[in-house]
Amino acid sequence: MKRLLFPFSLFLLAFIPLYPKIPLFDILPGYIVRVRVEDLLLVLASGLWFWHALKNRQMWKNGYLGFVGIYALGGLLSIALGVFLLQTIPLELLHVGKSALHYFRYLEYFALFFIVFSGVTTKQHARVALFVLAGTTFLVTLYGMGQKFWHFPLYSTMNREYSKGQAFYLEAGGKVSSTFGGHYDLAAFLVIVLPLLFSFSLVNFGRTKKQLLIFAWLQLTHLAGVWLLTETGSKTALVAYLFALAVVTVLSIQRIVDKRVRLWLTSAAIFSVSLMLLGFLTLFGTKIKARFSDLFYAILQTKENAGPVDLVGDGYEWKSHTTTSPDGVVTTTRELEKSIWSPNALRYGISMGIRLDTLWPQAIKGLSNNPLFGSGYGTLSKLENAQFTEADSTDNNYLRTLGETGLVGFICFYGFILLSMRLVKRNLSQQTGVLAALSIGYLGASVGLLINALYIDVFAASKVAFIFWGLTGATLSLVAREEGNIVFHSVLKHLTRHKTLYVTICLTFFLLQQNPLATKSQLNAFDSSTKAFENFVAARCFSKQQTFTLCRDSGLLAENGFSAYSLLLIPFVWLSQNPTVFYYLNFLVVLGTLLFVYKKIGVTSLVGLLFIVTMAYESGFTRAPLEDSQLFRLVVLAPIALWLLQKFILQGKHARLARAILLASFLFVPLVHPGFSQEFVENFRNAKQVTKRDAVLQANANLLSSDLQTPNASNFLITALSPYYIDLYSNQQYQVLPLSAAQTYMDHPNNVWGTYDFADLTALYVNLLAQGNRLFLADYGVATAQPLFDDFATLRKNFDVRYSTIDCYDECALYSVATLSDKISPLPTSITAQQLRPAELPPAYTFVVLSNRFEPNAVSGVPHNLLNFLKKLAPLKSAELAFLVISGDVLDTHDTSAIPLFNAGFADQANYPILYNSGNYDLLPKKPYAIGSERFYTKRDYFLMLNLGADATASNEQRLFAFNALLELEQLPNIKNLFIISHDLNWQDTSNPKNFMHQLETKLVAFPNLHTYILTTDHGKGEQLPYKQNGNLTYQANSVVGRNTNTFVTVRVDSNGSVSIQQEKL
Incomplete structure (x- = not known):
């Protein structure tokens, strides 16, 4: 069974780069990542490896497996914290599945490492594997030529639609991607294999015909690969390749003993590489030269470009606009609009602008959410937690790893890479022939890929990651097979020896966590003493004016603000304009104090170290800027107290009991802190408004x-x-x-x-x-x-x-x-020819409030229409009223003749003004009268007619009108009665938290001597009381819904201002 691992390894190393990214099926609906043939082959190969491992337990005693295991454990914690603590991963199958998919993809890449590690075990295996990679590169290059010159199809994964497996063809001036999902992926692959081929060709250079033929073929493949690299248009990959080639050249020359030969070869190598690059750039790299020139100019220039340097087209794009008319008709139009570019896009181009404006800041915020474990896999492209993005990219693999898995994931992942490089480099002097070529090529490829990772997520690109980890597995298997165990046990020994320090640091990151980059970070409130805040201001002033003063941005200067804390804060405010930058200094002070007492004072117990952390937590050390006294207590007094504690209590007769008591106390203090759990969660989620x-x-x-x-x-x-x-x-x-x-x-x-x-x-x-x-x-x-x-x-x-x-x-x-202006009441709008003049109202008067929304009598079944409504209103024509307020839409039809009919049948015959209070939003989107909320008042009585939204909700404009009316009311000391009239204001059912009654009643508390009458018309259910009294608030509703007898409200105000309200049948 073990023999199958070698051919399987060779097959995968060849198949994965050569077979296009044609998907088999979706694994998550709406997501760009799909299952492909290579995934099934990896599952099959992994099963083969496990089967062999079950029979050979020595395979489990692999130190490299331990490093990957630590990374896997950190990844699981990252997902768990993202789901349950940060909530950056909603607890839904789609979101959790997406993060889990990314997590298992990384484990899939590592799986090929162990398959190749177990399969490639001899020099001959290595030689065959290198020839397979050389042949694969030759075929990839050949297919790339076919794409450019002979219209070979390409299969892209640059977006979700392309990634469905549909064949496309390269357009004129397009970037070659060969068998890869994108030109950046192809470029990263070439950064790996080209240095390897160059190194392998050097050990095959000889005098025999066979050696010369192999050398010539490898160099030809290498040069063809360089051409293909230029055709990808990737500047970063080209720079990475140059560095990788330089590493291979330097390491190869260093192995030559003869100094004269070494000097000659060095000169020849420099000349050859320069000549080769000049030739290829001259023949094929016109676009790349132009892009480098544009980038160099962008960095040096001081003025803003008219458009991005890498803009294709004229900068206009079609945009859709959807509008809804008052009648509820939805209209969608498309217009050609000029795109708006950010300053970064104008200076550096669209590609770099996207990175600087969006992708990289999002990744840094992901790290800031949880510095130890990040925000979770696949969470960095989201603008809000509930958003589901169809693809994820950061275009900087370091920032992506930090944002997704935090410092733990970053150290584990890149630590494994650097460890592999170190072991290979340390054993390089002992290698000869093909193993030397493999080692040198691997080091060059790793350097190149690490440089390329600055601009592209190369370690998240499947084909690139598979080849890199497969190459890593082959190299370590042959040159550092047993050293993995030694190093892993050394790491475990180190962690065990310093476990109390690392545990305390982890607790520090959790207990003292604040997110200075979160939009709703509470650090922006600067909840500190005046002196502490002035220390921050003084440091900020020094970075601008080189003086420790309290300065304003307007140039005003106040007293001296020098302090030790301000001095320490200067480099932080100089590096970042974010006002919450003080957090980093405060946190580093805590970490520095911990390291000082651990290293210099010798406090190694968990109890002693938790003393520092608990003190910092209780004093809110990372929540705001500090006074010098706070700094002094933690940096000076705390270590002294800890030294005394260590000397006289923790090392005495009852040291064990003392430690137990103190440990319980330190752990218990945060738990009994008022609101600890809520505050702890808020520090990570940052959901509270600042x-x-x-x-x-x-x-x-x-x-x-x-x-x-x-x-x-x-x-x-x-x-x-x-x-x-x-x-x-x-x-x-x-x-x-x-x-x-x-x-x-x-x-x-x-x-x-x-x-x-x-x-x-x-x-x-x-x-x-x-x-x-x-x-x-x-x-x-x-x-x-x-x-x-x-x-x-x-x-x-x-x-x-x-x-x-x-x-x-x-x-x-x-x-x-x-x-302050004279207070004159506005005139309310009347829908009749008669105008209501509030100043002319007599001391005693009567008015009526009625609703247009009357249901038919349950017995008679009379339909609700305008004619029947006019018949019901007929008795009111001759009533002695000061005015009448009709609420609702007045009409229940779009018939244009309805308003003249209503006016002729009732309004024009009434001997008093009729006011209109709109409503019935579910009946008529378009109101018959353009009348909104209104207010008017007499010397004694104030009227507020509110036009609210459906379900008693209020828009911002509606709230402003109501609240401003109440502010005006404050300036009218003689007002005795307030009448609030609304069609939709539901005081009977306030279960909806958005009901405007909640805000209105809060505001009315400020008027304890005012008699307020809230008159509503369109929400009273038959089983609910139409009347309620609450202190100086009186609530009255018309009974119009669900009742056999419809009513209206008659309000009588006597000359003394006393009010009586009566329901009358209509």
Whole structure:
């Protein structure tokens, strides 16, 4: 059975590169990766290997198997944490299956390593394997020529549609991919095999005819492969090949004993390689030279290009737009629009721009989610966790490994590669002939592929990964077969000796985890003391102005802010513009302290090391910038206390008991911490809104210089937030003013807010408004201190303060501030010729609220139509009313004659104004009257007619109208009664959390002396009460749904302002 492993290895090494990527069937619906013939062959070969391993237990005593096992275990943990902790992998078969598919693909690549490792065991095996790879390369090159010159078909996997196995043909100027799924994959394969062929040809150079023929054929195949490499158009692969070839040349020359021959060959090699590359670039590399030139120019240039340097076409593309008319008609149009390019795309080209703007930042965020184990396989291309992407790519294998599997996966994966290279290099001097060629070729190929991995996911490309790991297995089997066990046991011994340190470091990564790159990272709130925040500001100022001061982006300077923490923070704020960069310094301080006490003080117990971690956790060491005193406690006092603990307690008579007690205490402290589990999960998921930061972003979106109407005017934001905090996130299109004299820095306001007179803030606001400036008010933070809240209320009293936007999930709002104006009620819109003038209403009056949505009588079965509705309304024509409010659509038909009929049959005959409150969104998408929410008031009574959405939901505009009406109500102290009239406001069933009643009732709490009457018309079920009293709130609903007798509401207000409400039959 063992004899079959060698021919199977040769077959796979040849078959995998030669057979195109034609799929057999889908394994995941909608995903680009499919099952192919090579997968089935690998399963068969793996089964053969296992069968042999079951009979020969020595095969399990393979140190390399241990390294792969560690990687496999880390990969499983990455998936598990992605599912249950991070939730980057939703607990659904499709998402979990996708991550598992990637995981098993890597194990599949490693499987070929062990198959070849067990199959290729002699020099003769190695020689045959190299000839097979040479022949395979020759055939791959030949097929590539066929694609370019003779229209051989290509089978691409560049996207999901192409990957279905359909044959395509190379267009003029297209990039050759030969039998591979893409030109980048082909280029990476050539980076592996070309250095190997070059090395193999050198050991076959001799005087005999056979040797010369072999040498000539290998060199011809090598040169043809170089041509094919240029035809792939991959700049990175070409650079990688040059480095790989240089490694092979240097290592080959170093083996020559004679110095003169070595010098001569070195000169000849340099000349030959230069001449060869010059020739190939001259004949075939015009495009590559142009691309290198473009890239070099892009790096040096200072101005922006008009378009990306690698743009194909004119930069226009067809885009689809879907619109829905008021009548519910959906229309889709296609328009030719100019594409918008990012600055990176304009400077470096589209390809590099995508990497810098999207792919690489996503991978770094994946690492930041969980530095130890990453976000999980196949999660880096998603913009949100629930998204399913049909393909995954990072175009940098190092970042992909870090993002998907974290530091553990990165160290295991690339550590295995570097270990293999080290073992091969260490044994190189002992090798001769074909083994020397194999070793040198392998080292060159590995260097080349590691360079290529900077720009392409080469270790995730199946054909490339299979060949590399197969080559690694063959090389290690012949030159370092037994050393794997030695190294693996050395690694295990090291881990065992330092287990307490590594366990503590792992716990540190989990307990102190914060994600500074997450959009909703709580680090953006800077929840720290004023002094700690000033330390951060001082470091930021030093990176800009080389002074430790409190500086504003506007150029204002305040007092000196030097501190030891600021000094340490300088390189971090210099390297990154992200305000949360302080986290990395804080975390490194904790790790540095751990290593110091472990190495220098000799604290090796888990108890002692957990003392540092627990102290850092309890003090919130990584959640915000630090004061020097916090830094001193951890860096100086904690090691001293730990030394004393180690000397007098942990090494005494009862050391074991003391350790047990302390260990239980340190582990127990985080668990009893208030909200530990919720906080622990939030630190990884970052799902909570950062309201403080979002309040600034809200201002950025609404305070734009382009909106200013007066020359030399400015936007001003009045806020309780620190101006230094606002500078971290502001777009600099507005100035900041203090809300209260009680705020920090008001003892020297001119150094912080500017050269204004801050003695009287109200007078300052008035003067700025008089100059044509726009003033806005942010309410975040006003409830943190009573003086701030009082000044916030005073500002709303002295100025016309109105909501501009409501954001942050209703946790922050932006107001416009205007000069206080005289309060004159607007006139409500009447659908008749008679106009309602609120100021002329008598002290005592009566009005009616009724709904158009009446169901037919269950007994008579009278149909609901306009004529029957007019008959029901007839008695109301002569009623003595101040006005009538009809809610609903008035009509239940699109008949254009219906409105004139309604007016003639009722509205024009009524002796009072008729107001309209729309609704019935499920009946008429297009309303008969363009009337929305309205407000009007008398000296005593305020009316608010709300036009809400279906199911009592409110849009942002609808909420703004209602809340601004309540702000106006604050400035009307004589108002006694508030009437809120709405067709759809459902106060009887508030189970829907989006019901506007929840927000409305919260706002009405601010009016304890106001009598509020909420009158609704279109939701009262027959079994529900149409009336409710709750303190100063009175709820009344028309009974129109599910009842045999329809009613309307009559409201009578007497001269003293007392209100009585009565339901009457219609």
